[in-house]
Amino acid sequence: MDVEMADIEKTIHTKENTICIFGTGDFGRSLGYKLLQVGYNVVFGSRSQDSTPLLPKGVEIMDYGEAAQRSSIIVLAIHREHYYFLTNLSHILNGKVLVDVSNNQKVNQYPESNAQFLAQLVPNAKVVKAFNTVSAWSLQSGLLDASRQVFVCGDDSNSKRLVMDVACRLGLTPLDQGSLLVAGELENYALHLFPMWRLPFFISIGLTAFFFFYCLITDVIYTSIKEGKDYSFLIAVSITNRVFPIVSLTLLALVYLPGIIAAFVQLYRGTKYRRFPHWLDRWMLCRKQLGLIALGYAFLHAIYTLIIPIRVYVRWWHNNYLISQSKLGHVTLLFCTAHTLIYGWNYFFDIHYYAWCLPPAGTLSLIIPCTVLVLKFFLITPCIDRKLTKIRQGWERSPKHRK
Known part of the structure; x- marks a missing residue:
């Protein structure tokens, strides 16, 4: 019995210390490398499970469904146009914290923000908008020459707290901006040059x-x-x-x-x-x-x-x-x-x-x-x-x- 409880606690601890990233683009790779540096386990979800030399060493790459089961926090480093496949994973994403880091090509490109659109696709998930004002270049350069502020918004306070804890471990300064209604403003903010x-x-x-x-x-x-x-x-x-x-x-x-x-x-x-x-x-x-x-x-x-x-x-x-x-x-x-x-x-x-x-x-x-x-x-x-x-x-x- 003690051995079984120890295994369960170990599994829970490993799951809490693991972060899943959907997408292996520039931002996903840079964020994964930074998360590894501060002690997180990183799992990548991708359409192709073939390993690539661009990914940092020490990460696992698997299909979206299997990767989502490994962590309670999932970072979506993909474009809004590719969100539709998440509806097939809705039973796996129930109760998960989905971190939307996307931006648009122009101000107010869609009627609703990307984060609100994601919340509509996966209604039982907890969507948090964060990291959209942090660039892949700043993560690669060690945040030495970039702003350390991370704007966070979401409807669930516990989910925001988890994401803000991750930002703090990365050496960033999280700022709570309120509910998910603010997501559109945050997405527009990233498009303004020296606002x-x-x-x-x-x-x-x-x-x-x-x-x-x-x-x-x-x-x-x-x-x-x-x-x-x-x-x-x-x-x-x-x-x-x-x-x-x-x-x-x-x-x-x-x-x-x-x-x-x-x-x-x-x-x-x-x-x-x-x-x-x-x-x-x-x-x-x-x-x-x-x-x-x-x-x-x-x-x-x-x-x-x-x-x-x-x-x-x-x-x-x-x-x-x-x-x-x-x-x-x-x-x-x-x-x-x-x-x-x-x-x-x-x-x-x-x-x-x-x-x-x-x-x-x-x-x-x-x-x-x-x-x-x-x-x-x-x-x-x-x-x-x-x-x-x-x-x-x-x-x-x-x-x-x-x-």
Whole structure:
């Protein structure tokens, strides 16, 4: 009896420590190799049981039905178009955890997500969406140069926990995203190129185009019409080099502006336990990207400074900007704004520099930074700062918000 119980426990332990992978493609092979490294037993299910030198040593390869019986966790490293054969294995897959790692060729390619489609085909299985944002290349390279986040969603919490445990043993960071309804969003996420950079990129391109054409109108077109002089040679270097610091300073101000708006929202509501508006949430999430783009424009400004003989103030401005990524970001913004004011004060009040009643571009670049600095000065006053600190530490003006 003791021997039989020991054999049963050994079988259960072996089954729990074994992971089945359907499919022997690039991702299946890479995942299998990584699972072997961390101590799992790996079984491959395939249409052909012929061994291939591409598979890692130490794995078994067998038909789908036999491989599915060897493990309670089955990773489907196959395309959605090939899911239909699973209906013939539904009696074997009952109660199994099916990990869907598939992605589509385009956003919202099908009415339902691949994971939901799989759950409809095998209704008695427990479908979990995971690993679709991890590439075969990142698994092969040891996850040294790739993101370690793994988004997991599913309707069964125990199944998600098992998959998240596997991800942790692989050295990844699993993030529970909720039910299987989120699977479509996760599948679309893998198709977006640098999703967190899209909004900052559009903002920077828009500001660059606006200030470039603004300088083109005031410096080239206006002079050509009024004075008959051709200053088009300024477009390639001088105007471009003027746009870079203006956009850089504006982006730097946009990094700190959402935090100030959020502070005023919290002061108005008297609590921190309410979500910010969606547009403010999205703005705050891309502050890091805005700061990095602003730093990139500063470097471009420095490079252009080496091309043409420009005053020493450029180097001084750039050196001040280099500390913008530290805790002295607001001080950096203050120095850069003060420098622009000191350098261009004579342009601001001289009517000769107003082309068609349009102020110089440097004047426009000071609107957002000055607004941020004035609002920040208001927030750091002792009476306002104490109240804001209390709110951010959990104090609420009215207990009704706790509901």
